[in-house]
Amino acid sequence: MKYRRIPDETIRRMPMYLRAFSLLEQEKRETISSRQLAERVHLNPPQIRKDLSYFGAFGTRGIGYPVISTAEQIRSIMKLDVAQQAALIGAGRLGTAIASYPGFSIFGFDIAAIFDNEKAKIGKKIGSITIEDIHKIDSLKNRDIRLAILAVPVDAAQQCAESLVAAGVKGILNLSPCYLDVPKRVKVVTIDIAMELGILPYYI
Amino acid sequence: MKYRRIPDETIRRMPMYLRAFSLLEQEKRETISSRQLAERVHLNPPQIRKDLSYFGAFGTRGIGYPVISTAEQIRSIMKLDVAQQAALIGAGRLGTAIASYPGFSIFGFDIAAIFDNEKAKIGKKIGSITIEDIHKIDSLKNRDIRLAILAVPVDAAQQCAESLVAAGVKGILNLSPCYLDVPKRVKVVTIDIAMELGILPYYI
């Protein structure tokens, strides 16, 4: 296929495909057709084929997609083929929940550092990770950690984001209900839990 | 404006506008123009005007939108004008964090019931709410609770969703990384934290 800009929506769906393929790997499935995959991820077959075809021709006509190699390809495209280390900022209740969330491992993520501003928490551990002083975020620079999860109160979010950017962080998963003003080379994804809940009553 | 179907994307943005208007109310601002609002929510002015205009003409030309009445209108449209009670399923780490999250109140949400399957937790309290046995989800029917937040392990999610539907729940905020198969009269919004993190490395 000739080059075309890859839609943002396609990028958003890729981790979804990767999760499905990772599960298929565990199930020792050898191939899967777009129709079968569509059933699993609740999309329709042409969309899946189109999404994947932006990155190359992974499938075999008459057969479908080979599970192992397609999984590897998607991992490589999404840069999830090498384990990604992430820092967690905020060891409150939400931060603690995130720190011990087992769901990151399927994508090879690893919470490698935790920071908090509360004196009482610094030095304590969550799992095997020791909570560090938030003023030492800068040390991320030397540790080659380029991803952060921000789980601090709203009023601290912007300031923390700036420290993260200064420490060389390139991607932030923001759990505060606010916009983060960062250089555009830094990618921010915000999850606003209350807002997501806020859309439900409309449909009821 | 003649009737047009309201885009889903517009609905998704409405709580965002409502949050902004609620903050403006607190600041005692009387009016705000689409341009000023756009700066706050990081969208562009025509989009805000168009989104709001799907529901009527709230603004005054030359002036902007009156803060109080527009906030009220959006609340009413989104059915957030009356306090909404929600049930929380799962009192693990994530559930506990959700239960004590202060961010729901801006939309008038109230966690009114908590359920878990773990014997040791049942009867204990989180804040002022007593954890109930998950097998008693059915009691939601009599308590007029129509919203639920699902914070249970993946393998329990579908089963819990079915109990919720049986108990008359009409909207589910699903925090498990899986699709929930429910009747289409029930609205599900899924937040897959790992997946959101999964898109970041691509952009780095």
Next chain:
DNA sequence: TTATTTATGATATAATTTTCACAATAAAAT
């Protein structure tokens, strides 16, 4: 070897969503 089946990859079409441009109009200024 040839026909048949399956399912991809590419292209064409449709649907949705966003952006733009501007007429309409309210308030302020002259």
Next chain:
DNA sequence: ATTTTATTGTGAAAATTATATCATAAATAA
């Protein structure tokens, strides 16, 4: 009273995204 300024509301254009169609490649079986 008239002009100027600000800003909405909206139809139309543009952009984006999703869906349908179809030629064709690979595998299998006759």
